[in-house]
Amino acid sequence: MSFVNDLRIIHKDQAPKLAIALLGVIAIISIYIVGYDQGQLFSLVQGNQAYDAMWIHEFTHDIRHAAGFPCH
């Protein structure tokens, strides 16, 4: 019985690696959208036109300034 308990206790202390990785990926994508995109993301579907429109940049523009990120 103690063997089973040991296993479970080890399991308890384990950091949820998969969840951490998933949150890490989400954090990187969302900070890229808010803080950095200058049209690159939409250019994947829209082509070069996206760099002129910069949809994401316009949407995130005000919070980008307010959160201290460099902007135009």
Added chain:
Amino acid sequence: MNSYSFIFISLLAGAIAGLILASVNYFVAEPYIDQAIGIEIENTIAAGETVDFNELNTYRVWQKEGTFVAGAFLGVTYGAVLGIVYVIARKYLPSSDDRKKALILAGLICLALYVVPFLKYPANPPAVGDPETIGLRESLYTSFQLISGLIVLGLSVLLIKFKSVNNFKYLIPVFYVGLIGFIYSIFPANPDAITAPMDLVNSFRIATFTTMVMFYIVLGIIFGMMWRKYRPHETTRLTAS
């Protein structure tokens, strides 16, 4: 460990705090942004270029409405960061109350990723930045943020490792100030000259600094309350007993 509720708490706490930030900024920061954009328009007209006011108004509507979506994204980012560090650092954080632990950690993250970078590269309203230097400014800001975060992380690990060494903890603030002073002095300054009125720039900085610090505090409070309610760390302890 319940990974689902852990992810859920991190993202939801972040999104809520981000929406609150956007709502407060709508009243606190937007007036300065509007003012700064007004100056930009005057400059454009003074330079002899034509300004399409219709297009400009459309942009401003997007930008103001977009702030809420963008605020949620920003919140999700820092919610995820807080969640990741919290799940690893929880057992080392002082206090037995998850609400206090979360608030302490949110404060540390705020210091490392916002306050210290702000000292070196304070926020600017529109009308200040030179589009030519955006790449340089982004890499400077991001590396400063990352190094500042790594310093706090490294010193925290040292503090935990050498907990048993007498009086070691009193050295940590000394190391911290020294290291921050060092990176502060070796990083190049923001290359852009400030062309907007300094009054406007300062008011913008004070307003956004206040709302961003508020954002981290709100994030810590919501995250801590949710963690305490859903107790994602406990699922396996129940089966182990």
